[in-house]
Amino acid sequence: MNRALPEASAVSPASAQAAPSMVLSIRDLSKRYNTTEALRGLSLDVAAGEFVVLLGPSGAGKSTVFRCVTGLTRPSSGLIDVHDHPMHQLSGQALRLARRDIGLIFQQFNLVGRLSALDNVLAGRLGYVAAWRVALRRFPRSDRQAALANLDRVGLLQQAYQRADSLSGGQQQRVAIARVLTQQSKLLLADEPVSSLDPEAANITLRLLRQLCREQGIGVLCSLHQVELARQFADRIVGMRAGKVVLDGPPKRFSPNELGALYHDAHSTPSADSPRIPSGN
Numbered sequence: 001m002n003r004a005l006p007e008a009s010a011v012s013p014a015s016a017q018a019a020p021s022m023v024l025s026i027r028d029l030s031k032r033y034n035t036t037e038a039l040r041g042l043s044l045d046v047a048a049g050e051f052v053v054l055l056g057p058s059g060a061g062k063s064t065v066f067r068c069v070t071g072l073t074r075p076s077s078g079l080i081d082v083h084d085h086p087m088h089q090l091s092g093q094a095l096r097l098a099r100r101d102i103g104l105i106f107q108q109f110n111l112v113g114r115l116s117a118l119d120n121v122l123a124g125r126l127g128y129v130a131a132w133r134v135a136l137r138r139f140p141r142s143d144r145q146a147a148l149a150n151l152d153r154v155g156l157l158q159q160a161y162q163r164a165d166s167l168s169g170g171q172q173q174r175v176a177i178a179r180v181l182t183q184q185s186k187l188l189l190a191d192e193p194v195s196s197l198d199p200e201a202a203n204i205t206l207r208l209l210r211q212l213c214r215e216q217g218i219g220v221l222c223s224l225h226q227v228e229l230a231r232q233f234a235d236r237i238v239g240m241r242a243g244k245v246v247l248d249g250p251p252k253r254f255s256p257n258e259l260g261a262l263y264h265d266a267h268s269t270p271s272a273d274s275p276r277i278p279s280g281n
């Protein structure tokens, strides 16, 4: 484990300064949509090369965390630091540049169906390539080579010129992973990446994500619904309920029942001194 922060309690909550190996630091994040308090003082960190799974029932606020981190939604309060970019206060060109460092993977793959797998992977370079090249679809040769190499890494070189919408769900999610690799992001946000996949494709996808996280030193924050998959793949599990972190630690620290309880009584709000809050957090 290469976490540089010893325990959350050792870090001043007021400090936005991430330790050098942190690719994501969130402090005291709150987000209110009209009357709904989607996030209520949430703090979490993801280190380079660390695979963090976000667990929690529907409505807990997982997608809102992702939207705040990417700057799609402005938080009501709190600090978000992505590889030294203060995401909570960026806009315009600075936000566009910062977004290069954040790769995104969604439940619904988000590929352009009529384009080839290769062109979808090249889209990972959009944040880097001049607009005229994009308009003419003339990516530099080095980008095309990198995109092909990344399709090879996810086992889809043979399908490079196939339309994305002709691929299986598992293959499409691997194209999305190759796109993130081509983007060379520091942080990967995956919002329920395996919810639309059968168990075998889900396993292949998570194994691949974890392998790339290790090999490339990418920090991964991945929301999942399946407690078992979280226990199998996570370096750390962050459990959320009602916009708050209620547990945070390595999978071994929590029993399956404890993790399953995140989903039970989902409508009762955990109290501040809930026994599931690990000491030190």
Ligand SMILES: Nc1ncnc2c1ncn2[C@@H]1O[C@H](COP(=O)(O)OP(=O)(O)O)[C@@H](O)[C@H]1O
Residues within 6 Å of the ligand: 033, 034, 036, 037, 038, 056, 057, 058, 059, 060, 061, 062, 063, 064, 065
């Ligand atoms: N754009 C929005 N407007 C109003 N309420 C929203 C919006 N997006 C999410 N919410 C609410 O915020 C809470 C958290 O939602 P979300 O982040 O999507 O949770 P999760 O991804 O864990 O299911 C829910 O109560 C949801 O209804």
Ligand SMILES: [Mg+2]
Residues within 6 Å of the ligand: 062, 063, 064, 191
């Ligand atoms: Mg969601």
